[in-house]
Amino acid sequence: MIRLLLAVVTALFVIAPSASTAQEQSRAILVLDGSGSMWGQIDGTAKISIAQDVVGELIKTLPDNQELGLTVYGHRRKGDCSDIETIIPPEVDQRGAIVEAVNSIKPKGKTPMTDAVINAAEALRYTEEKATVILVSDGIETCNPDPCAAARALEESGVDFTAHVVGFNIGDPEAIAQMRCLAEETGGTFRTADTAAELSTALAVIATPAPEPEPDPVSLRAHAIDGRNGPRITEGLIWNLTSPDGTILENQAVADIRTELDRGEYVISVLRIADEETVEKRFGIGSVDKQVVLELPEFRPSATIEGPATAIAGSTIQVRWSGPDQKGDLISVADPETSSPWINYTYTKHGPLLDLMMPSEEGAYELRYVSSDHRKVLATQTITVTPVEASVTPPDTLPAGASVLIDWRGPDYKSDVIAVTEPGTDQLINYVYTKHGSPAELMLPPDPGDYEIVYRMSQKNRMLARVPVTVTGLQYSVSGPASAPAGSDVQVDWIGPDYRSDIIAVAEIGADNRKYLSYTYTKQGSPLDLTLPLKPGRYEIRYILGQDRVVQATTEIEVTEIGASLTAPETAPAGSTIQIDWQGPDYKGDIIVVSKTDEPDRSYLNYSYTKSGTPLDLTLPALPGDYVVKYLAGTERKSLAKSEITVTEVTATLSAPPSASAGGKIEVIWSGPDYRGDIIAIGGPGENDQTYSYTKNGSPLTINVPGKPGSYEVRYVMSADRRVIATAPLAVR
Incomplete structure (x- = not known):
């Protein structure tokens, strides 16, 4: 337009x-x-x-x-x-x-x-x-x-x-x-x-405009910055502000200036106390608010830094320094060609002589004193980082999965490792720290093939040495019976390297390598005993390498059904001990239990091991009710047989004096089941027993009276579940 x-x-x-x-x-x-x-x-x-x-x-x-x-x-x-x-x-x-x-x-x-x-x-x-x-x-x-x-x-x-x-x-x-x-x-x-x-x-x-009214004062805001495009300075400043008519502000020790001014020309100046640098600026005020920024030269406190002229890549050197040592100040090594203030660093708070790790790559670098004040570099010294060398020498024979001794030379820096990797990669398969010395015992991969033995420096994971190697395969086999009863122990013959943590295991066919039902370490020799599952069906026996749980050999086995039986009385008094006749595999850990009728097999109240023979004693629960007696086999606690039983109530009576002197004795006449461990006791209502005597001592029996006066009760306490089945009041005076 x-x-x-x-x-x-x-x-x-x-x-x-x-x-x-x-x-x-x-x-x-x-x-x-x-x-x-x-x-x-x-x-x-x-x-x-x-x-x-x-x-x-x-x-x-x-x-x-x-x-x-x-x-x-x-x-x-x-x-x-x-x-x-x-x-x-x-x-x-x-x-x-x-x-x-x-x-x-x-x-x-x-x-x-x-x-x-x-x-x-x-x-x-x-x-x-x-x-x-x-x-x-x-x-x-x-x-x-x-x-x-x-x-x-x-x-x-x-x-x-x-x-x-x-x-x-x-x-x-x-x-x-x-x-x-x-x-x-x-x-x-x-x-x-x-x-x-x-x-x-x-x-x-x-x-021909109308006369303008007298303008209102406008706002002036002024602050100082530390160098070109630097941060705002908030302390240690002295300000002055003048106009052609005279001084407006003089020697103001504030972070910034905020005031109202009329139209006209002004001069503002600022002094930094720390180094006495000063700058002033002339500006005009019109009808809008004004902001003035004064740029002081970048503040750099005095500092020095001193270290060696050369150092080996990755090594730790000592650096001496002097400087302001403010909180967060640090000594660093840096690439002078980049803007980053450090590659590695340590804080000055750790003292005037510091340990500093050199970069992992050789080249020209700088030692620097770096201030916490916006990371200003206060002092520098050049340093040449020279190459670091290392080597690895593996043995001639390298069987898959074996632990072999690797000779090595190198800087042995903290967390350096000797490792085995896939060819051309930096991904470690197995490793051992160089701090354990040379030769290093290194576990080879479980699978045969081409690999590399490496020396890896911890800083930046730099590989200092690589040697290609071939890991050879080994012979593996397992054999056992074609079938065996569920839960039984079978003998398994095996061939393999018998590395530490190698196992012979039984697992479901097709299950993941790490999912097996029972196992025995190969260190037990060949043949060894292996416990089969309690569930009938087809399974496989495996040779599993300890490293990474790799399956190296398998053979199938048929696990056949097993049975058991037991005979128990239909009823019996609560807390009594009954005899159970039973037949079954009598595997290690098999038990006869009593449990509530609706509880799972692994939940029971009392038990006895089948190793005690038949018949065996089983103590019933203290509370009357309907229960079930079970034969539970193996660690899986599989129920092979059961029989229901009704537990009936038991009673007791007590005859004791109504009162007694504190610390004295009383005689108690009683009747009850007199199970092993039953007691006649004295205690406060709702409180634990304080004194007692076993019912095996007969009736009547003598009991010590508590030493503190008060209201108590005499109790008949069953050993089963510590159930109280009779009480009588007793006043202790």
Whole structure:
């Protein structure tokens, strides 16, 4: 789009003929749009012609002492956003020259409206003096800059910048919004005009504005930074602020400055106490809040660092240093070609002589004192890291899964290892630490094939030596009976290397290598005993390598059904001991149990091992009710036989004196089951027994009375579950 811009950039632009206002006149620039669309017509007259007439009449009203210049854009080249020219600089008595230059414009090019305003503002030193812009435009910005953003930037950085805008024959809502924003962002006025008369009126209104009210003070915020683009400094600063009229702030020891100032020019300075560096800045205050940033030279406290000139890769050297030793300061080794402050480091808090690990790769490096203050490097020393060497020598014979001795040489740094890997990879299969010495005992992979024996340095997992090797296979076999009863022990013959933790196991056919039902270590020799599962079916016996539980050989076996029987009484008193006749496999750990009728096989109340023979004694529960007696086989506790039994109630009676002296004795007459371990006891209600005597001592029996007076009770206590089946009150006085 095409624009006519009249930009008057002044401290205060008031167009008035009276001599009394001559001293208020300031320098100004008229910016005129000379782009191609100015050939567009209004009522048969080209807009450029209308603009030339209106500007000519307006300039006649300016006083003789008005400094005025002319900037034109789009008047020389087509399609060029840089076609901006200040034809006449702002000077006194240029009215005739300006009118002649305006009348000679032949519109041609694009509309760099915003850049033209910025160009005019800079020509008028808007950051040092007041500046006002009058813009007359017939359309939208056609080059890159954003008028709103530019207006904000001019307002913020200028002493007192204002843009007044007239929209001339505008139909585009976006163009109107841009122009209104340009005016409002700078505190200016926006007008529209569709004819020559309206344009003349609008320019006359803008060119003779009403007197401005006294401006309010604006906010100043100032802070200091440590070096270019450095962090904000928050302590140890002294501030001064002055104006042409005198000192405003003097020797203020604060982190930053926050104050209110009137329009004008000021000088602010800051001193850093730590190194007495100082910097000052001159700035202007206009109608918007101001922020000032002062850049002090980067602060670097004194420090030194001293270490050897060379060191072997990965080794640990001693470094001596001096410096501020603030919390978080460190001594590091770093690559001077990168921005990182360290590869390895240690904190200065550990003392003036520190251990520092060198990088794993040879090359040129730097020792550094690195401050915790934004990681500043306070001191450096170059150091050359030289190559580190290592070697590994495996034996000639390398059986799969075997532990072999590997001779090695190397730096033996902390956590270095001798390892076996897949060829060309760094993934360790097995390893042993070099700290255990040379030769190192290394376990080979369980599978035959091609591998590599390596020396791996712990830092960066760098491989210092590699030797290709071939791991050879071994002979494996297992054999046993074709069938055997469930839960029985069978003899298994086997052939294999008998490595530590190798086992012979029985598992379900097709089960995972690590899922087996029972096992015996090969260290028990060949043949060895292996316990079969209690569940009948087909299984396989396996030779399993201890390393990674790899199955090396198998043979199948049929596990056959087994049975058992037992005979128990249909009823018996609670807590009594009964005899059970039984038949069964009598495997190690087999038991006869009594349990509640609805409980699983592994849950029972009392038991006896079948190894005690038949019949065997089984103690019944203390509470009456229905129960079941079971034969449970093996560690799986599989129930092979059962018989139901009813447990009946038992009773007891007590005859004892109603009272007794504390610490004395009483005689108690009783009747009851007299099971082994039954007692007559005295205790407080709800409390444990305090004194007692076994019923095996007969009736009557003598019991000691508690030594503390109070209310007690005499009890008949069954040994089974410590159940109390009779009580009598006793007062101890």
